[in-house]
Amino acid sequence: MNENNLQIEQQETTDNTFVKVEPLVMLPYYDQDGITIYNADCRIAMRALRPSWIITDPPYGINYNAERQNLNSGQKYKDIENDDGNLNLEFIFSAEGNKVVFGANCFPNLLPHRGRWICWDKRTNEQADKALGSPFELAWTSLTSGYDRIYRVMHGGFVNDDGGKRFHPTQKPVRLFYRILEDFTKQDDLILDPFMGSGTTCEVAKKLGRNFIGIDISKRYCNLAEDRLNILI
Ligand SMILES: C[S@@+](CC[C@H](N)C(=O)[O-])C[C@H]1O[C@@H](n2cnc3c(N)ncnc32)[C@H](O)[C@@H]1O
Numbered sequence: 001m002n003e004n005n006l007q008i009e010q011q012e013t014t015d016n017t018f019v020k021v022e023p024l025v026m027l028p029y030y031d032q033d034g035i036t037i038y039n040a041d042c043r044i045a046m047r048a049l050r051p052s053w054i055i056t057d058p059p060y061g062i063n064y065n066a067e068r069q070n071l072n073s074g075q076k077y078k079d080i081e082n083d084d085g086n087l088n089l090e091f092i093f094s095a096e097g098n099k100v101v102f103g104a105n106c107f108p109n110l111l112p113h114r115g116r117w118i119c120w121d122k123r124t125n126e127q128a129d130k131a132l133g134s135p136f137e138l139a140w141t142s143l144t145s146g147y148d149r150i151y152r153v154m155h156g157g158f159v160n161d162d163g164g165k166r167f168h169p170t171q172k173p174v175r176l177f178y179r180i181l182e183d184f185t186k187q188d189d190l191i192l193d194p195f196m197g198s199g200t201t202c203e204v205a206k207k208l209g210r211n212f213i214g215i216d217i218s219k220r221y222c223n224l225a226e227d228r229l230n231i232l233i
Contacts, residue, residue: 004028004036006048029222034211035202035229039222042194042215043091049213050096051192053185057102057172058089058195097192100180102172104140114144120176121152141184151179167224168198177204185210199225206232 006026011018026045030037038045092101093110100118104111118139122132129135155173181204185191189210193201196214202225205212216222 002028002031004031006038006045008044008048029219030226030229032229033206034209035206035214036212037196037199037202037214037216037222037225039217039219040215041217045215046091046095046192046194049192050190051213052189053098053100053191054092054095054194055100055177055180055184055191055201056092056193056195057170057197057200058092059087060103060106092194098184099142100139100184101141102137102139105138111140112142116141116143116146117148118180119148119150121150122155124154139180143184149183151176153179167228168221171198172200174200174203177201178207181205181208181210196225197221199228203228203232 005028006024008024008026010021010024012021013019024044026038026040026048028036029039089101089107090110092099093112118141120137120139121135122137123129123135124132153173153176155176177200181191181201185208187209190213191201191205191210192213192215194215196202196216198221199214202212202214206229214222214225216225
């Protein structure tokens with residue numbers, strides 16, 4: 001069996017007694033040179049993973065309307081899976097590993113008492129900031145020492161420092177994640193992004209030579225992440 005096939009232990013309940021059933025085996029969608037992608041629901045796949053870091057940008061529960069926001073290209077994106085506010089992200093905070101979680105200010109009730117913040121400063125000009133809704137975004141980190149950080153990286157429909165393509169309605173800039181992975185993780189760490197989207201973390205992990213596992217429930221986004229990796233080869 002491939003060492004990156006996930007074996008997920010399961011239990012069934014009958015009449016208030018737990019019955020152990022055969023483990024679920026999950027095969028990788030992509031598996032090459034330390035980068036593994038699963039097209040799966042992370043709530044299930046994560047049970048079999050022990051990362052050093054979870055670095056992720058989950059759906060914030062804001063019912064993001066991509067068609068309304070995407071002023072530039074006129075492209076139409078499908079809605080983001082589980083962005084209806086019903087996804088309970090508690091499992092992310094109780095999982096093993098250090099954490100960087102974008103949008104965590106949207107669910108303060110789940111946050112442990114302590115932690116350091118990252119502010120992504122994406123200001124452009126007043127008109128553009130107004131149209132984007134906010135000139136900054138916050139990510140919570142599980143570090144309890146050190147200091148809070150501000151990363152200045154311009155992005156969005158108006159200015160894109162990466163100069164790269166836009167694949168996902170809420171795609172993060174490569175430069176932002178490059179700085180985060182460089183500052184927070186070490187060479188042999190295993191980084192997990194359970195809400196990988198189009199694979200920004202995946203692309204950066206590959207560039208930095210980090211071991212990486214990405215999960216997305218949408219096959220379309222797993223496919224895009226694979227395309228982004230292939231461009232780098
Ligand atoms: C905010 S987006 C991530 C965007 C990413 N940072 C990028 O740069 O492309 C969140 C992603 O989580 C995925 N998702 C939603 N629910 C999920 C679940 N239960 N398991 C795995 N992925 C899920 C969505 O398909 C979406 O692509």
